[in-house]
Amino acid sequence: xxxxxxxxxxxxxxxxxxxxxxxxxxxxxxxxxxxxxxxxxxxxxxxxxxxxxxxxxxxxxxxxxxxxxxxxxxxxxxxxxxxxxxxxxxxxxxxxxxxxxxxxxxxxxxxxxxxxxxxxxxxxxxxxxxxxxxxxxxxxxxxxxxxxxxxxxxxxxxxxxxxxxxxxxxxxxxxxxxxxxxx
Amino acid sequence: xxxxxxxxxxxxxxxxxxxxxxxxxxxxxxxxxxxxxxxxxxxxxxxxxxxxxxxxxxxxxxxxxxxxxxxxxxxxxxxxxxxxxxxxxxxxxxxxxxxxxxxxxxxxxxxxxxxxxxxxxxxxxxxxxxxxxxxxxxxxxxxxxxxxxxxxxxxxxxxxxxxxxxxxxxxxxxxxxxxxxxxxxx
Numbered sequence: 186x187x188x189x190x191x192x193x194x195x196x197x198x199x200x201x202x203x204x205x206x207x208x209x210x211x212x213x214x215x216x217x218x219x220x221x222x223x224x225x226x227x228x229x230x231x232x233x234x235x236x237x238x239x240x241x242x243x244x245x246x247x248x249x250x251x252x253x254x255x256x257x258x259x260x261x262x263x264x265x266x267x268x269x270x271x272x273x274x275x276x277x278x279x280x281x282x283x284x285x286x287x288x289x290x291x292x293x294x295x296x297x298x299x300x301x302x303x304x305x306x307x308x309x310x311x312x313x314x315x316x317x318x319x320x321x322x323x324x325x326x327x328x329x330x331x332x333x334x335x336x337x338x339x340x341x342x343x344x345x346x347x348x349x350x351x352x353x354x355x356x357x358x359x360x361x362x363x364x365x366x367x368x
Numbered sequence: 369x370x371x372x373x374x375x376x377x378x379x380x381x382x383x384x385x386x387x388x389x390x391x392x393x394x395x396x397x398x399x400x401x402x403x404x405x406x407x408x409x410x411x412x413x414x415x416x417x418x419x420x421x422x423x424x425x426x427x428x429x430x431x432x433x434x435x436x437x438x439x440x441x442x443x444x445x446x447x448x449x450x451x452x453x454x455x456x457x458x459x460x461x462x463x464x465x466x467x468x469x470x471x472x473x474x475x476x477x478x479x480x481x482x483x484x485x486x487x488x489x490x491x492x493x494x495x496x497x498x499x500x501x502x503x504x505x506x507x508x509x510x511x512x513x514x515x516x517x518x519x520x521x522x523x524x525x526x527x528x529x530x531x532x533x534x535x536x537x538x539x540x541x542x543x544x545x546x547x548x549x550x551x552x553x554x
Contacts, residue, residue, distance in 0.1 A: 186374050197381050204388060237546060239553075240527035268449035268469070269398045282399065282539045284449050286469065298517060299482065301447045301471040303531070307544040319546065321538050324528040324554060325402070325445045326471040328480040328513035 203274055206315045207308055211283050214317070215265035218256065220355075221348035223249035230317045231309065237321045245317070253348075260289040262345060277310040290332060298329035339368035383457070389498045390491055391453055394466045397500075398448035401439065403540075404533040406432035414492060414499045421505045428500065439472075445531055446472040460493040473515055480515040484508055518554060528554050 186194075210229050217225035230236065230245030243251045256263055269284040287300045302324040309318045338345075344365030346352050356363045369377075393412050400409030413419065413428025426434045439446060448470050455464040470483040485507035491498050517523055530552045531537055538544070 186371075186378070190378075194378060194381055197385055201381070201384050201388065235546065237529075238526075239529070240525075242546070266449075268451055269395050269447075271392065271395045271399055278543065280542060280544055284398075284447055286447075286449060286471070299471070301449070302528075303447070303539065305538045305541075305544060319544050321529065321544065321546070323531050323538060324518075325447045325531045326473045326480050327515050327517045328471065328482050328511075329515070329517055330511070330513040 200274070203279070203310070203315070204272060207272055207274075207279050207281060208270060210308065210315050210317065211270070211281070211304065211306065212267060215267055215285070216354075217249070218252065218265050219263060219346060220350075220352055221253045221256070222350075223253065226252065228316075230320075231311070234317050235319050236317075237319075239322070256289075257348075261292055261294060262290045264288045264346075279306075279308045279310075279315065281306050281308065290335070294335060295331070295333045296329060297332035297335075298327055300324060301326040301328075336368060343368055386457055386462070386493070386498065387455060390455055390457075390462050390464060391450075391466075393491065393498055393500065394450050394453065394464075394487060394489070398450045398468070399539075400432070401435060401448050402446060402531065403535075403537055404436050404440070405535075406436065409435070412500055413503075414494065414501055417499065417501045417503075419500070419503045419505075440533075442472070442475060444473040444475050446470065447531075462489075462491045462493075462498065464489050464491065473518065478514065478516040478519065479512055481510055481512050483510040524554055530554055 213225060214229040216222070217229065226249040227246055230248065232246060234245030236243045236245065236248040238252070241251060266286040266288065267283050268286065270281065272279055272281040283304045283306070285302055285304060288297060289300070290297045302322060305321045305323060306317055307319045308315050344353070344367050347366055353363050353365050396408055397412040399405070400412065409432040410429055413431060415429060417428035419426045419428060419431045424434060448468060451467040451469065453464050453466040455462055466487045466489065468485060468487055471480060472483070473480045485505060488504040488506065489500050490502040492501050529538060532552060
């Protein structure tokens with residue numbers, strides 16, 4: 186392998202690691218939302234980072250408190266499902282767009298809605314770490330429907346997520362039999 | 369590290385780059401659809417590529433025109449949500465199956481539809497670039513639901529930004545800033 190090939194190999198590996206790190210940041214953010222994990226959510230932003238959700242503009246460190254309250258007002262449980270993700274890296278700055286389908290179970294548990302939108306992000310790498318400098322949120326489509334039959338999942342013994350560290354996703358190592366909250 | 373090790377490393381990295389490039393192609397296509405970006409859409413196909421959507425069979429370069437008109441006719445807004453991709457690469461040819469959820473806000477009335485299906489693609493790498501040669505689009509299910517939430521006072525009060533069908537969409541802004549133009553709101 187000559188010098189040029191070696192350099193290209195290093196560049197490719199650095200690129201792959203950057204793409205993964207950026208997607209991981211966005212994914213961690215979604216997980217933070219769904220577990221109401223303030224520490225995790227906050228870790229995705231730089232201290233001087235900013236988040237925009239409609240009229241609500243929050244400094245990175247304040248965003249978690251705002252969004253946990255907002256989600257609790259709007260629902261009893263939710264998941265942020267990420268899909269179409271495109272990313273342009275230019276040195277230490279990356280612009281990415283990540284589609285999200287947010288599933289929200291309404292208060293009362295009789296209905297649910299899916300909100301389809303996009304996160305448009307500018308991330309920055311500082312000391313080798315990628316975090317969000319600016320996030321803007323777009324809503325594109327929504328669809329609502331009947332969720333009243335959800336209690337049948339309880340009959341089958343299914344568990345649902347919780348908004349704290351007792352959620353089974355935190356258990357290490359993962360084992361069958363760790364208690365969860367059933368529907 | 370032996371010469372063999374380095375060769376294996378090289379091959380592994382190439383494989384990861386190829387997998388990412390092939391996924392990026394499907395992502396580029398989805399984004400092109402939702403932003404009515406003909407140039408971006410066309411860039412997902414080779415010039416001699418072909419797209420099948422039901423009875424509509426279009427050469428790659430003609431696909432943007434067809435899909436933009438089809439979407440514009442029926443829907444206000446839509447998102448093409450590209451999910452997991454299973455991919456087989458053999459030299460310069462790749463076959464992949466990409467799951468997709470399409471969400472569409474109907475033009476008329478307060479309904480939306482949720483379609484789910486798969487893109488079946490045969491891609492070819494030419495001059496280092498992976499693009500679609502053949503795309504087929506099976507649809508596996510759908511449901512129709514209520515979209516009245518989008519016009520409710522409670523939602524409108526929150527001031528969320530809307531998607532745009534051209535380069536005014538926030539996703540084109542470089543660098544991304546909080547500047548007001550051209551954010552259109554619900």
